[in-house]
Amino acid sequence: MAWDFETDPEYQKQLDWADEFVREEVEPLDYLFPHKQFDPMTDEMRRIIDPLKDEVRRQGLWATHLGPELGGQGFGQLKLALLNEILGRTLWASVVFGTQAPDTGNAEIIAHYGTDEQKDKYLLPLLNGECFSTYSMTEPHAGADPTQFTCRAVRDGDEWVINGWKYFSSNARTASFLIVMAVTDPDVSPYKGMSMFLVPSDTPGVNIVRNVGLWGEPMNDGYHALMHYEDVRVPASSVLGGEGQAFAVAQTRLGGGRIHHAMRTIGLAQKAFDMMCERALSRETQGSRLSEKQLVQSYIADSYAQLTQFRLFVLYTAWEIDKYHDYNKVRKDIAVAKVVMPAVLHDIAWRAMQIHGALGTTNEMPFFDMIHGAGVMGLADGPTEVHKLTVAKQVLRGYEPATGMWPTEWIPDKIDAAKRKYAELLELEVGNL
Numbered sequence: 347m348a349w350d351f352e353t354d355p356e357y358q359k360q361l362d363w364a365d366e367f368v369r370e371e372v373e374p375l376d377y378l379f380p381h382k383q384f385d386p387m388t389d390e391m392r393r394i395i396d397p398l399k400d401e402v403r404r405q406g407l408w409a410t411h412l413g414p415e416l417g418g419q420g421f422g423q424l425k426l427a428l429l430n431e432i433l434g435r436t437l438w439a440s441v442v443f444g445t446q447a448p449d450t451g452n453a454e455i456i457a458h459y460g461t462d463e464q465k466d467k468y469l470l471p472l473l474n475g476e477c478f479s480t481y482s483m484t485e486p487h488a489g490a491d492p493t494q495f496t497c498r499a500v501r502d503g504d505e506w507v508i509n510g511w512k513y514f515s516s517n518a519r520t521a522s523f524l525i526v527m528a529v530t531d532p533d534v535s536p537y538k539g540m541s542m543f544l545v546p547s548d549t550p551g552v553n554i555v556r557n558v559g560l561w562g563e564p565m566n567d568g569y570h571a572l573m574h575y576e577d578v579r580v581p582a583s584s585v586l587g588g589e590g591q592a593f594a595v596a597q598t599r600l601g602g603g604r605i606h607h608a609m610r611t612i613g614l615a616q617k618a619f620d621m622m623c624e625r626a627l628s629r630e631t632q633g634s635r636l637s638e639k640q641l642v643q644s645y646i647a648d649s650y651a652q653l654t655q656f657r658l659f660v661l662y663t664a665w666e667i668d669k670y671h672d673y674n675k676v677r678k679d680i681a682v683a684k685v686v687m688p689a690v691l692h693d694i695a696w697r698a699m700q701i702h703g704a705l706g707t708t709n710e711m712p713f714f715d716m717i718h719g720a721g722v723m724g725l726a727d728g729p730t731e732v733h734k735l736t737v738a739k740q741v742l743r744g745y746e747p748a749t750g751m752w753p754t755e756w757i758p759d760k761i762d763a764a765k766r767k768y769a770e771l772l773e774l775e776v777g778n779l
């Protein structure tokens with residue numbers, strides 16, 4: 347009977363170590379180098395961060411999203427989920443543990459689809475934490491519907507020539523290479539006519555037009571690039587996963603990326619929840635503590651319920667991925683986690699902010715980042731609405747329309763059927779009266 351909610355004791359020891367290490371050693375980086383985790387490291391940063399990464403390696407917790415053959419630990423997604431919920435509390439922890447987005451997803455697809463040459467050139471430096479990477483798929487005029495993409499790659503002898511625009515290419519400003527999705531055959535269905543390319547950032551024609559800033563970031567000095575690819579020439583060997591395979595590659599990447607975001611979001615929502623509870627017990631108004639007001643108790647109960655349901659669902663989905671080793675088989679539940687995630691983080695962070703009063707709205711507390719993060723989670727890797735469609739479509743595959751004029755559960759039919767089924771016994775009973 348393998349239906350268990352306990353963590354094996356050996357791994358629990360590693361998690362306990364990670365929890366303390368993240369709180370004591372890594373969390374301070376968020377205040378020393380806020381939002382700088384994808385910047386090129388200064389000597390000062392290296393002096394602090396390199397030894398932390400080495401310590402993670404010594405503990406056998408580096409790059410846990412990948413198998414041992416690729417330098418990871420081969421933990422699988424369930425163990426990763428338990429670790430990621432610890433890492434999700436801070437901005438820097440994923441970088442220190444070698445599991446930061448978008449690099450984890452990019453590493454996964456190169457590991458899955460890459461040739462030996464591609465793995466040597468791109469995957470190894472990525473896994474060693476020596477470089478960053480970018481996933482360049484969304485276009486300015488089309489994001490949620492990739493069939494509208496127009497960025498084009500045309501074959502010219504032994505090379506492909508890429509031309510077009512991309513938007514929200516995260517971390518392009520510091521990435522060593524980009525994975526670019528482009529139309530390679532406009533005459534077939536988009537599902538067969540697009541390919542992924544591995545493109546070194548210093549290739550002529552790879553232009554960052556603007557580094558778009560999110561809310562709170564300086565204008566034109568953010569991390570999400572508007573890209574213009576202008577006659578970018580790459581060798582034929584740059585195609586990742588074969589010509590026409592972009593959708594299959596994207597699905598592999600985004601499946602993993604989405605559930606990893608969900609795992610980290612548990613940690614962030616837990617942090618907001620912890621802050622809510624601390625404040626409720628600390629603040630007194632109108633004759634009693636906030637924790638004694640029923641409306642505040644309602645915030646706490648609702649938040650606990652939301653967080654626990656979400657956490658169990660994410661852990662279950664991670665377990666399913668480990669069981670099937672096929673993101674497609676778990677697509678519905680990954681989409682559910684993606685749909686629920688922004689609401690859970692938003693609701694809990696909002697309530698926590700609210701009970702902190704005016705202080706909660708200041709930049710002296712972290713609620714803005716959390717609430718904004720919830721908005722981002724509702725868009726990055728696809729908008730909530732589109733994931734809801736996926737869930738509904740997948741759910742409906744398990745159902746059939748009713749065959750007759752009335753629904754299957756129409757009570758008059760049910761009564762007739764019940765009477766027919768027990769007709770003999772019913773008559774007997776009547777006869778005995």
Ligand SMILES: Cc1cc2nc3c(=O)[nH]c(=O)nc-3n(C[C@H](O)[C@H](O)[C@H](O)COP(=O)(O)OP(=O)(O)OC[C@H]3O[C@@H](n4cnc5c(N)ncnc54)[C@H](O)[C@@H]3O)c2cc1C
Pocket residue numbers: 448480481482483484485486487488489490491513514515516570722725726727728729730731732735
């Ligand atoms: C912080 C951040 C980081 C990102 N990083 C990357 C990255 O590294 N690489 C990359 O390629 N992209 C990245 N993206 C882009 C992201 O994938 C897109 O924003 C997303 O796919 C939606 O595309 P869009 O913004 O063009 O919105 P649109 O496609 O224009 O959709 C806009 C809105 O319309 C509604 N909508 C869309 N489709 C439907 C539908 N079928 N039914 C009902 N309503 C619908 C939704 O409300 C949706 O939010 C990032 C986005 C964010 C916010």
